[in-house]
Amino acid sequence: MTAPARTHLRRTPGSWVLRRLVLAPVTVGLVTLLWLTLPVWLLAAAALSPLVPGRLRPLRILWIAIVYLTCEALLLVVMFGLWVSSGFGWRLRTPYFEGIHYDLVQGTMWVFFREARRVLRLRIETEGPAPDAYPGRPILVCCRHAGPGDSFVLIHTLMAWYDREPRVVLKDTLSWDPAIDVLLHRIPARFITPNPGASEQLEDQIASLAAGLDENDAFVIFPEGGNFTPHRRQRAIDRLTRLGLDRMAQRAEKMMNVLAPRPGGFLAALDAAPAADVVLVAHTGLDHLVTVGDVWRELPMDKRIVMRWWQVPRDEIPAGREERIDWLFGWWERIDAWIDVNRT
Secondary structure (H helix, E strand, O other): OOOOOOOOOOOHHHHHHHHHHHHHHHHHHHHHHHHHHHOOOHHHHHHHHHOOOOOOHHHHHHHHHHHHHHHHHHHHHHHHHHHHHHHOOOOOOOOHHHHHHHHHHHHHHHHHHHHHHHHHOOEEEEEEEOOOHOOOOEEEEEEEEOOOOHHHHHHHHHHHHOOOEEEEEEHHHHHHHHHHHOOOOOOOEEEEEEOOOOOHHHHHHHHHOOOOOOEEEEEOOOOOOOOOHHHHHHHHHHHHOOOOOOOOHHHOOOOOOOOOOOHHHHHHHHHOOOOOOEEEEEEEEOOOOOHHHHHHHHOOOEEEEEEEEEOOOOHHOOHHHHHHHHHHHHHHHHHHHHHHOOOO
């Protein structure tokens, strides 16, 4: 296991205090209160169930929320104990404690997805040469971003099915989730803003995270920079036009299911990990679940999530920057076409 790269988050001392010293203990307290008052919540959800379309929808959503919040609170308590046992953070960045935190991620994901499959009737299937097809090589994983939860599905699949240790690039808004905030500051990860300021060396930060990948590492990045929505798709096209990249804007207009990729972070990771193959991931099943209302209307989901993997050997990737950008756009066009054919 390589030495972990430091996480980065554009933050102020006030935001750190709010997240760590206020939100985290409040979360643990609220979950404790939730369990103490659980009979009341169950009775209320059961009373609402006959009035709401869908079989036992309030009870299902309540149970999934309880499982998620309980996992969150338990993680916070366990990680506080690890912080104390590491010498109040002194040895927290060592490979030993990093391995423990990866085990925490994998165990929590296993519990949550077990309940999601049971309660929401979710099925996850894969197609194509998944990451275990080429063991012993680091990989750079580029995934489309559509709907809430696809990043969790991807991380769960990489860890539980293919025994990979992910290094993840995520939007900085996710740092307001207390458990995610603490956990991803203890394993190799980056919280970034999709529209960084001029002083934020975003590509350098991503490159430092991708450097030193070993044979079971998976660097995970979402080149679109955010979940797909029609508004974001048009905004990405307008951005390319504004930058004078008319040919790329025209190609982006033809892609109806994905956002135009932002290549900077991917190219930085590619240069920083010269031994890594590239894995591209498309998926269907969560495409139209954009808002909380969408998720509510779909419960119980009974969804089949299909993940399509393509693994590209390093020697098949162009060397020049412009050629690599064109190559990435070409793959995103291919992903867009696959979604058209396979969307359920």
